[in-house]
Amino acid sequence: MAQLDAHSSLAQWLSYLEQLHPSSIDMGLARLQQVAERLQLSRPAKHVLTVTGTNGKGSTCAFLNGLLSAQGLRAGVYTSPHLERYNERVRIAGQLASDAQLVAAFSQIEAARGEISLTYFEFGTLAAFMLFAEAQLDVAVLEVGLGGRLDAVNLVDADVAVITSIGLDHAEYLGNSRESVAFEKAGIMRAGKPAVCGDRLPPEPLLSKAAELGAPLLVRDQAFYLAWAGQGETLCWHWQGRSASGELLELHDLPLLSLPEDNAAVALQAYALLGYPLERDAVIQALSASHVMGRMQRIELAGAYAGRSLILDVGHNPHAMQFVAERLQRLPCAGRRLAVFGLLADKDLVGVVEALKPLVDSWVVADLPTPRARPSREIVQCLAAQSLPAQAYPCVADALQAQLQASQAGDQILLLGSFYTVTEAILWLRQQGIAVE
Secondary structure (H helix, E strand, O other): OOOOOOOOOHHHHHHHHHHHOOOOOOOOOHHHHHHHHHOOOOOOEEEEEEEEOOOOHHHHHHHHHHHHHHOOOOEEEEOOOOOOOHHHHEEEOOEEOOHHHHHHHHHHHHHHHOOOOOOHHHHHHHHHHHHHHHHOEEEEEEEOOOOOOOOHHHHOOOOEEEEOOOOOOOHHHHOOOHHHHHHHHHHHOOOOOOEEEOOOOOOHHHHHHHHHHOOOEEEEOOOEEEEEEOOHHHOEEEEEEEOOOOOEEEEEEEOOOOOOHHHHHHHHHHHHOOOOOOOHHHHHHHHHHOOOOOOOEEEEOOHHHOOOEEEEEOOOOHHHHHHHHHHHHHOOOOOOEEEEEOOEOOOOHHHHHHHHHHHOOEEEEEOOOOOOEOOHHHHHHHHHHOOOOEEEEOOHHHHHHHHHHHOOOOOEEEEEOOHHHHHHHHHHHHHOOOOOO
């Protein structure tokens, strides 16, 4: 492989990192710790919030960033994967890290690692930590890539550990039970430091780990609460939680959000434990402005396809699809709902389809640009077994064009099932001159 340095492009570096380690996932912190010590890597911020969970990590991080920024704090957010640009993974005070910043960090890591091999994700995690430390942040919000205990992000001790939900996914790494998943996610907790859990009934390994560490564990519906009120246009929600000292905190008549309110409730509790002000107007502004590209993202079309809307969501398991289904039920649709769907092979196809089945009038299926994808013909067969006729296409662009041509004014076209599905759709839309924000 060609030698790279600080003058190489970000694209060259990313291509290099993809080939550097024998496997894309290599759980464990020993190699990472050695390189971090060689870099004399300091803590990425004064305060660190580490976020894990089967679903809801991205939106929880977005809510936390919004709440922190509303207080004038310098916050950094590290998330994965990205949709269009790698830079999306590293945000510093509301701005994406630049190519030059990332390349400079990669170059330093490469010089320091010597004979130690790192994965693409490990390299990127160290780079984010370096850039955060240089930026002198007040708070760093770190999203776990996979699991928790052995994930690269867990190199840093969290002041508040956040576990959004506990479900089955990535069974080859995390096990095939909620108990095994909970054990891995509990690994982000630290002795004496509080943890927030959005799962109402966390499995025993999580409870045991908190007790062993003496970590105060704030569980939804036990220590903090979300309650709904009203209906239709008056539907709103109330939040109740606790400060770090145990003081009762309450916020009433909060508006509906574009991202899950469940995750907003978790973010509010985690934020409250840091001791910053919790003012209703600032909270509403921060939560309402929070968004994540590819999460129930709506695009109104013009020109030849005026009157149609696109809805993009990267959810890829039954729990995530259930949220999509609930939001679609709230969202008016004057016409039909036409789905463009693709899924990875290790995901629960039947469970995902079950959540969407009552709401989708027409299905087309696309092959995705990764060897991890489930072949479209298999998805078509699964849909046919449930009396849902579908047609397969070799790529998302072709599938999306087919649904657009079949659509009429008032229809909604749903791009669903994977980050790959949404990314490919966004790339095609931009090629057509359609703005995607």
